[in-house]
Amino acid sequence: MDENKTIKNLMEAFAGESQANRKYLAYSRKAEKEGKLNAAKLFKAASDAETLHALKHFEVAGKVAATADNLKDAVAGETHEYTEMYPDFVKIAEAEGNKAALTSFTYAMKAEEVHAKLYQEALENLDETNEIFYYLCPVCGNIEKARPDKCSICGTPGEKFIEY
Incomplete structure (x- = not known):
């Protein structure tokens, strides 16, 4: 068995599963906006399933150090x-x-x-x-260590930032 081919396949699977995760999440959000809640939930569940697959492939490939x-x-x-x-x-x-x-x-x-x-x-x-909190702009993906008045990149109001 060619282990290098297996690692390559794991990484290809990781990329595919990662893309499917995001695609299904986008589909879920669209279905939710359209009021199609059952489809939205199915897409969200599938998105989470693809995440599980991607993470396992990445781990098995030895990419988490x-x-x-x-x-x-x-x-x-x-x-x-x-x-x-x-x-x-x-x-x-x-x-x-x-x-x-x-x-x-x-x-x-x-x-x-x-x-x-x-x-x-x-x-x-x-x-x-000491615990640090991070704040994510839901529009542009900017991350701050304190909740800003507004995003320095896209101008989104700080109260919309998500705390981590």
Whole structure:
């Protein structure tokens, strides 16, 4: 048995299950807005099931390391997104005149930069025992360590932020 092929397959399955999770969550939200509550609940349950599959595949592939290593990986991934991936996506969306995609990519790019800094800060303070709360903007994905008056990226009112 080719273990490298199995790891590759686990990662492909992880990617597919992760995408299905988000797709079904989007479908659930749409069905809920349309008042189709049974379909919404089914999509949400399936979304959660896909999450279970994805997490198990990722774990079995040996991709979950010590927290410090996971934080380093997160810093690298977020940094790649805001310095390389999203700037290219923004340029293309601008050139094509796709304002909705431009906004989506710009919000994500700015939020990913914040995420990278927060991961780096968490890495540097890994042994900190005082509890920290994080606040998520439900529109652009920005994360703050204190509830803001409004989101610094998209302007969403701070009272809409979700506390973690």
